[in-house]
Amino acid sequence: MFIRELNRGKCKTYLLGCDRTHRAALIDPLKENTGRYIAVAAYHGFRLDYIFDTHTHADHRSGSWDVAEMAEAKVVMERHAPAPHVSMHVTNGDELEVGLLRLKIFSTPGHTPDGMAICVDGHVFTGDALLIGGTGRTDFTGGDPGQQYDAVTTKLFSLPDDTVVLPAHDYRGNQSSTVGKEKITNARIAGRSRDEYIRIMNNLGLPFPTRFRRRCRPTNRPSKTTR
C-alpha cells in the first residue's frame, strides 16, 4: 500500500495507492495543487479511480472537481454533502475497492454534517473529525459536538489501537498518530464525558477562517467558468 501526503503543509492531501494494480485514490485535494497531484500519480504510474472530499471544507477550495475531470476519476462524498457535482455518495458502512485495497467508510458528522472517515488496511483518514491531539471545530453551520463525540468515540475509537490516524489537518507539524494514542492523550476528547465535550466545544471561541463565506460553498461546485 502506498500512502503519501502531497501538500507538505497544514491542509493535508493524501495519495493512496494499490502497489500491485496501480489504481489509486486522492483524498482532500486543494484547488491550487491539482497539477502536482496528477504529476505525482503519473510519476508513480497510478491511475486515479476516486477523489474523496472527507467533508465540505471551510478553509480551502477543493480541487476534487478539477482533478476528477483531468484524470478521469469519480468524486466521492458522504451522502449529506450538498455538492451537486459529486459522482458518488457514500454512507456509513459502505465499502469501495481501489485495486486490491478495500476502503471502509465511516460517517463522522459533527464538524460538518457530511463528514466521513476512510479506513483501509490499518490506517484511517479521519478528515476533520479526529485530529492529532484535537478534534475539528463544531461551530460552523450544521456542526454538532454531540454527533462528533459519538462518531469519534463509537466509530473511530473502536478501531484497533495500532490503527494509524491520518487527519485532514495538522497545525503543529505532526504527520500521524494512532487510535490508541489518541484515546489516551487527545486533549479535547480523551477521558471526557459527552456532556463535558459538548460544553468545551461550545465555548472554544475560535475566530472564523479568513474569507470564510467564500470558501464555505459546497466543495465540489465548479467555478462559474467551468460549469
Next chain:
Amino acid sequence: MFIRELNRGKCKTYLLGCDRTHRAALIDPLKENTGRYIAVAAYHGFRLDYIFDTHTHADHRSGSWDVAEMAEAKVVMERHAPAPHVSMHVTNGDELEVGLLRLKIFSTPGHTPDGMAICVDGHVFTGDALLIGGTGRTDFTGGDPGQQYDAVTTKLFSLPDDTVVLPAHDYRGNQSSTVGKEKITNARIAGRSRDEYIRIMNNLGLPFPTRFRRRCRPTNRPSKTTR
C-alpha cells in the same frame, strides 16, 4: 480522440490526443500552468508533438515555449506570427498529423493578423476568432473586423453545423457550442452584413487588458533567462 480543457477558467487550454497512438497536441498553454499540462499529458501517457498558439495573446503570457522545451515538442503558429521562436509556421489549408488525427488549419485574421483555427474530426478550436456567442475584439494593433467577418463567415461557418466549437476564451461559463448554433445565435455576427459587423466592432469601446503592453509581446519569445 481525447480532448480536455486544462485551466478550468476563462482562458482555455486544450489537450488534444490520439487515443490509439498516444501522440498529442496542446493548444494555447498559459505560462503559469505549464507543470500541470505536462503532468496531465504524462498521466494519460501522451507524448506532445505540437504546441499551438492560435494567435499572439494579449491577455496572458504563452507557455508554448516552456512546454515545447520541456516536452520536446514543436511550437506551431500561423505564418503571420512575429514570434521568432516558432518551430513551424502554418497557413490556411495546411494539414498536420497528430497520431492518426488529421488537423486542418484555417487562417482567421481579424483579432490579430496571425489568428488560426484548427479543425479535427468534427471539432474546431477557434482561438479568439469565434467565441461562444461572440467574437474576439478587433481593436488591437493589426486587428481588422472585415477580415474577421470573412474568416468566420466563409471559413468557420462553412463547417458542418454539428461541428463542436471550442474557443480560446469564455467569460460566461460555457464550455462548447456548435457551428450551427453560432450561425443562428451569435449576438455579434449572426445575421449581420459585413458593413454592419465592421461598424459594431469599431464602436465596442472596450477597455484595454491590464498590463496590455507587457503581455502583447510576441507570444513565444522566451524570457531573458532562457535565451
